[in-house]
Amino acid sequence: MVGAYKADQAxxxxxxxxxxxxxxxxxxxxxxxxxxxxxxxxxKDTPILFLSARGGDMDKIRGLSLGGDDYIVKSATPEEVVARIKAVLRRSSKNEGNPVIELDFGRLVLDITAHEVSVNGVPVSMTPKEFDIL
Incomplete structure (x- = not known):
């Protein structure tokens, strides 16, 4: 995972x-x-998801019309954010022909192919249903 605080850093x-x-x-x-x-x-055609406190319809429409693939209002739960990221990645990987193998969120890593989760490098045991919900 790569993080940036300002646009030039991004x-x-x-x-x-x-x-x-x-x-x-x-x-x-x-x-x-x-x-x-x-x-x-x-x-770049890299999927872009906006995460913002600005949740008005015009804010969402502007973000999507400028090239955003999704617009998430900050009242969303972390689970919803992860689900939306996974959905956008699923759609983009079908278009590229390259399936997404791993999602790295810093402390949380999801291995989509192996259905494995780790937090701070420690594997977390999950049933298939729990992984699907995540």
Whole structure:
């Protein structure tokens, strides 16, 4: 997982790393997330999900029309955010022909192919149903 606090840091990280998807806040310091999305879309088709406290219809419509693949309001639970990321990655991997194998959220890592979960590097035992819910 690659993290960035400001838009210029995000652009630098995107130029140096392979990124499966981008989770982008609309209200970033300096250049806002909407402008960053527009800039990323000039060169990349990487899925972009907005995560924002701004939840009005016009905010959502603007984010999606600028190239966002989903728009999540910050009142969403972590489980909903993960589910939306997984859905966007499923759709994008079908288009690319490359299935997503692993999702890395820092302390939480999901191995989609092996149906394994680890937290801080420690495997977490889960039933198939629990993994599907996650």
């Amino acid at each position: 652009l630098e990280a995107l130029s140096r790393n392979r990124v499966d998807c981008i989770l982008l806040d609309v209200m970033m310091p300096g250049q806002n997330g909407l402008d960053l999305c527009r800039q990323v879309r000039r060169t």
